[in-house]
Amino acid sequence: MLDKxxxxxxxxxxVKDGFYVNLGIGIPTLVANFVRDDIEVEFQSENGxxxxxxxxxxxxxxxxLINAGKQTITALPGASFFDSATSFGMIRGQHVxxxxxxAMEVAxxxxxxxxxxxxxxxxxxxxxMDLVASAENIIVAMMHTNKAGESxxxxxxxxxxxxxxxxxxxxxxxxxxxVTTEGFKLLERAPGVSVEEIEKATxxxxxxxxxxxxxxx
Amino acid sequence: xxxxxxxxxxxxxxxxxNGMTFMLGxxxxxxxxxxxxxxxxxxxxxxxxxxxxxxxxxxxxxxxxLQKKQIKxxxxxxxxxxxxxxxxxLSGELEVELTPQGTLAAKCQAAQxxxxxxxxxxxxxxxxxxxxxxxxxxxxxxVLEEAFKADFAFVKAWxxxxxxxxxxxxxxxxxxxxxxxxxxxxxxxxxxLVPAGELDPNQxxxxxxxxxxxxxxKDYEKRIEQRTVRPKS
Numbered sequence: 302m303l304d305k306x307x308x309x310x311x312x313x314x315x316v317k318d319g320f321y322v323n324l325g326i327g328i329p330t331l332v333a334n335f336v337r338d339d340i341e342v343e344f345q346s347e348n349g350x351x352x353x354x355x356x357x358x359x360x361x362x363x364x365x366l367i368n369a370g371k372q373t374i375t376a377l378p379g380a381s382f383f384d385s386a387t388s389f390g391m392i393r394g395q396h397v398x399x400x401x402x403x404a405m406e407v408a409x410x411x412x413x414x415x416x417x418x419x420x421x422x423x424x425x426x427x428x429x430m431d432l433v434a435s436a437e438n439i440i441v442a443m444m445h446t447n448k449a450g451e452s453x454x455x456x457x458x459x460x461x462x463x464x465x466x467x468x469x470x471x472x473x474x475x476x477x478x479x480v481t482t483e484g485f486k487l488l489e490r491a492p493g494v495s496v497e498e499i500e501k502a503t504x505x506x507x508x509x510x511x512x513x514x515x516x517x518x
Numbered sequence: 519x520x521x522x523x524x525x526x527x528x529x530x531x532x533x534x535x536n537g538m539t540f541m542l543g544x545x546x547x548x549x550x551x552x553x554x555x556x557x558x559x560x561x562x563x564x565x566x567x568x569x570x571x572x573x574x575x576x577x578x579x580x581x582x583x584l585q586k587k588q589i590k591x592x593x594x595x596x597x598x599x600x601x602x603x604x605x606x607x608l609s610g611e612l613e614v615e616l617t618p619q620g621t622l623a624a625k626c627q628a629a630q631x632x633x634x635x636x637x638x639x640x641x642x643x644x645x646x647x648x649x650x651x652x653x654x655x656x657x658x659x660x661v662l663e664e665a666f667k668a669d670f671a672f673v674k675a676w677x678x679x680x681x682x683x684x685x686x687x688x689x690x691x692x693x694x695x696x697x698x699x700x701x702x703x704x705x706x707x708x709x710x711l712v713p714a715g716e717l718d719p720n721q722x723x724x725x726x727x728x729x730x731x732x733x734x735x736k737d738y739e740k741r742i743e744q745r746t747v748r749p750k751s
Contacts, residue, residue, distance in 0.1 A: 346689070348692050349689045350689055356748045358750045359747040359750060360747075361747075362742060362746075365688035367546065367743070368689075371548070371599075371744045372746040373746050374746075382689060382691055384691050384693070384694070384696055385619065385622075385693045385696055386623040386624060386696045389620030393638065423607065423616070424596060425598060425616045426596070426618055426619070426641075426646070427618075428620060430619075430620075430641045431618045431619060434642060435640070461644065461645050462643060463644065464643070464644065
């Protein structure tokens with residue numbers, strides 16, 4: 302079974318040379334730590350930077366330089382700043398190659414819910430609705446089950462949707478899953494996790510074809 | 519040169535009244551018009567509708583207006599960092615219209631550029647699109663979103679000149695440029711106000727035509743919301 306860093310490490314393998322990548326808050330942010338250093342990748346943060354770098358050294362924080370999670374960051378050589386309309390122009394215009402974000406629920410048809418729990422939590426969708434409506438390549442990073450042990454990979458989302466039929470891949474603590482027109486297709490198992498455990502933790506339709514390999518991190 | 523300078527924040531906010539709709543630049547606490555917000559608190563302007571990506575934190579930014587219950591309605595994309603906001607929203611004191619972030623920017627920009635509405639794929643198939651016109655283009659569904667209408671836009675820039683030309687810094691740019699010229703009156707506060715001719719016309723982010731009033735801001739706190747650092751090794 303993977304921890305949050307393990308999930309990020311596995312997703313980092315999906316990041317290819319020459320990609321512009323938008324990372325959501327939470328586990329997706331950790332992906333940047335695991336991207337191979339022999340490839341060129343630029344991270345976009347939707348509040349207005351391309352070429353986002355690591356956190357600043359202590360004492361070098363700049364209030365005018367943050368990411369979408371409001372954390373202080375740095376800008377790498379070749380970085381650029383832009384306004385919010387331009388930022389979402391990049392996203393809507395499909396110039397960003399890969400979007401990685403968290404979710405509360407994903408349905409077997411690729412629907413995603415991650416912005417609201419009616420009556421309990423309303424933080425807002427931020428840029429998530431724009432990202433999932435436009436990006437061609439959307440990977441969800443999340444735990445396979447919620448704190449109550451219930452599956453987050455469902456036949457149908459129960460929470461208000463963020464986007465419809467948009468998720469292409471899911472990486473959880475248990476598995477790598479591709480969202481197909483037929484349902485959740487199991488691609489890889491996390492180290493030490495059996496196909497049966499994944500089946501048990503998946504409420505939506507799980508497609509298992511042949512031998513399922515264990516992930517290589 | 520058409521001069522846009524006013525002497526101070528009081529002059530800049532002349533004509534602001536209860537019940538008006540304001541646009542406020544900023545992302546989190548980054549690039550917010552601190553002076554204008556302080557003056558709105560001072561003047562105790564009430565029943566405000568705010569178009570702003572976020573709602574500040576409890577004791578800073580728009581949180582200051584929330585504390586004094588000056589805001590009637592918030593139009594934002596993300597409001598997660600403010601406990602007072604959550605309380606007022608759940609109790610029904612505060613009306614909230616959550617809008618996808620890119621749509622929020624586009625609705626500002628549409629107002630700036632004279633488009634009555636735009637089509638966006640964001641929110642299609644979700645409750646955000648309920649009651650709105652949708653249309654298919656090339657096999658994909660889009661939602662019709664109308665341009666914002668606002669009385670004042672309060673903008674924060676890094677440098678500006680007497681003609682109202684603006685330059686922004688880092689990610690403090692965010693929604694600020696999109697709001698310039700998107701309201702009846704655009705009021706800009708800057709960290710550094712310079713005479714016309716001092717800024718390189720090649721480097722201007724927003725031309726002065728989109729600005730009605732500009733003033734030298736003061737006492738910027740520029741609070742950091744999440745101070746994240748790595749150790750020097």
